[in-house]
Amino acid sequence: MELPRRSVLLSLAGLAASACASRTQPAATPFTDEEIVPDAVIPLWPDGVPGGVPAGLTEHVVYRDNPFGLVDRAAHDVTSPDLSLFRPASPDGSAILIIPGGGYKWVVIDKEGFEGARHFSAGGTTAYVLRHRLPHQRWSAGAEAPLQDAQRAMRVIRSRAGRDGIDTSCVMVMGFSAGGHVAGMLATGFDAAVYSPVDSADALSARPDAAALIYPVATMTRPFAHEGSRLHLLGNAPTDEAVAAWSLENRVRADIPPVFLMHAADDAAVSVENALLLHASLRAKGCAVSMHLFETGGHGFGLRGIAGTPLEAWPSLVVAWGRAKGIFP
Numbered sequence: 001m002e003l004p005r006r007s008v009l010l011s012l013a014g015l016a017a018s019a020c021a022s023r024t025q026p027a028a029t030p031f032t033d034e035e036i037v038p039d040a041v042i043p044l045w046p047d048g049v050p051g052g053v054p055a056g057l058t059e060h061v062v063y064r065d066n067p068f069g070l071v072d073r074a075a076h077d078v079t080s081p082d083l084s085l086f087r088p089a090s091p092d093g094s095a096i097l098i099i100p101g102g103g104y105k106w107v108v109i110d111k112e113g114f115e116g117a118r119h120f121s122a123g124g125t126t127a128y129v130l131r132h133r134l135p136h137q138r139w140s141a142g143a144e145a146p147l148q149d150a151q152r153a154m155r156v157i158r159s160r161a162g163r164d165g166i167d168t169s170c171v172m173v174m175g176f177s178a179g180g181h182v183a184g185m186l187a188t189g190f191d192a193a194v195y196s197p198v199d200s201a202d203a204l205s206a207r208p209d210a211a212a213l214i215y216p217v218a219t220m221t222r223p224f225a226h227e228g229s230r231l232h233l234l235g236n237a238p239t240d241e242a243v244a245a246w247s248l249e250n251r252v253r254a255d256i257p258p259v260f261l262m263h264a265a266d267d268a269a270v271s272v273e274n275a276l277l278l279h280a281s282l283r284a285k286g287c288a289v290s291m292h293l294f295e296t297g298g299h300g301f302g303l304r305g306i307a308g309t310p311l312e313a314w315p316s317l318v319v320a321w322g323r324a325k326g327i328f329p
Contacts, residue, residue, distance in 0.1 A: 035071045036114040038084035038129070042160075044152045045081065049133065050195045051140030053079045061109070068304050073109040074102060075131050081149040083156065084129040086117040091165035092124035094172070094328045097153055097208065099130045101177025101217075101300065104146070104232035107131050111302045112176040112214075119303060119315060125328070126164050128157055132182065136232040143233050143246065144194045150186040151194060151206040159201035170327045173208040174318070177270060177300060178229045180216025181248065184278070187211040187259065188251035210325050212260040212318050215267055215299055218248040218274035226270045249281040258288035258325045262314055264297030290321050 059079040064072045083097075098120075100112035107113075109131070117127035132149035139145040150173075158168045175183025190207040197203070217229045220243045234242050244250050259282055263275040275291060282289040297311050306312040322328045 033070055035073075036110060036118055038114065038117070039087045040085040042083040042085060042128075042156065043080060044083065044149060044156060046199060049079070049081065049139075049145075050148060054138040057137055062106070066111075066304075070304070071110050074106040075109055076106045077137065078107060078131055078133050081130070081132050081152075083153055084114065084117070084131070085164070086114075086121040086127040086129070087164070088121045088124045088126060090124055091126055092329050093165065093167040094125045094170045094322070095157060095164070095166040096120055096125050096127045097130060097150075097157060097171065097173045097183075098127060099132070099150065099173065099175040099179035099182045101175075101179045103217075103226065103228040104135055104178045104181075105228060106134070107179075108176075111300070111304060112179065115303050116174070116315075123319065126166050128153065130179075130182075134232065136235070141194065143242075146182045147185045147189055147192065148195045150182050151190065151192075152202075154186065154190070154206040154208060155201045155204045158204040168204075169209055171208055172210040172212060172322060172327050174212040174214065175216060176214045176302065178217045178226070180213040181218065181229060181233075183208075183211055184213055184216060184218060184248040184251070185246075187256050188248065188253060207255075208257050210258045210260070210322060210327050211256075212322075213262070213275070213278070214314070215263050215270055216248075216261070216274055216278070217270050218278040220244075220247045224271045224273040224277065226274070229270075249277045252278075252281045252285045252287060254285060254287070256282070256285075256287050259290070260318060260321050261289065261291040262294075262317070263291075264294045264299070264301075264311075266296050267299045269299035288325075292317055 057077050059077050062074050066072045100108035102108050113129040117129050121127045130153050133145040135143045135145050141148055161168045173183045217226045220230050261275045263272045265272050279291045
């Protein structure tokens with residue numbers, strides 16, 4: 001069941017307009033410090049998550065400080081995975097499954113989730129933000145819990161095509177930081193049998209039609225692994241086999257969807273080598289990949305603080321690339 005919309009969505013800032021014949025990016029307008037509210041919230045699992053919720057786990061939202069004075073929430077101890085839906089005024093048939101970051105310790109809500117969804121939906125895309133479970137919290141699926149949620153999310157999105165006005169062949173996944181790892185796992189493991197079907201939606205494909213990985217966690221191999229993500233995904237002492245199996249550069253396959261990579265070279269949290277290693281692996285396998293590296297930018301910026309810098313181009317770069325791949329009109 002969907003939860004009703006609670007307020008009017010606000011426009012997003014700091015982005016220059018990027019126009020084409022059939023799709024125009026929204027005009028830049030100021031950020032606000034009000035909470036962004038989705039049009040609907042869609043639970044992923046109608047009868048509860050696979051294997052049930054571990055005892056003692058209680059989901060809660062933490063409000064965080066930030067230098068922009070903006071609402072900045074993170075979901076901790078997620079027990080009820082869901083999709084937050086942002087409907088465009090005039091749907092163009094495209095859709096994006098957005099997976100925010102959080103180092104597999106929590107799931108960011110606003111900075112890499114709702115703000116991006118609001119921006120891309122203003123351009124005509126139907127956007128869905130995934131709140132997924134965290135792998136270190138005693139789920140029966142262990143490290144596969146986020147992949148279960150990502151596969152299910154893609155199938156639920158396609159099952160809603162008629163209701164939401166989307167084309168099932170124009171669905172992109174966009175992941176940020178550790179969410180980029182989840183998105184990469186989906187792009188490389190869309191057909192992995194990680195849960196038993198629960199309804200007719202699970203007969204649909206979980207393969208995204210394109211994958212945009214924004215400053216992604218990719219490798220679990222030291223020295224370039226993001227230590228927090230590695231710890232929360234694989235534990236204190238993972239085997240060499242587990243490290244290799246969960247490193248995206250080792251998972252590339254011929255039928256992976258086209259991939260867009262973006263990273264800042266001075267990222268001190270998730271080394272740019274993550275993007276470089278994955279790019280090299282994709283190229284070696286002859287897969288379609290586009291990579292954009294920025295000299296500066298650090299980590300975790302999303303859409304904040306990028307106005308007037310080279311970074312403000314990244315959303316338009318995604319749209320231009322997505323249009324070339326048939327995602328956007």
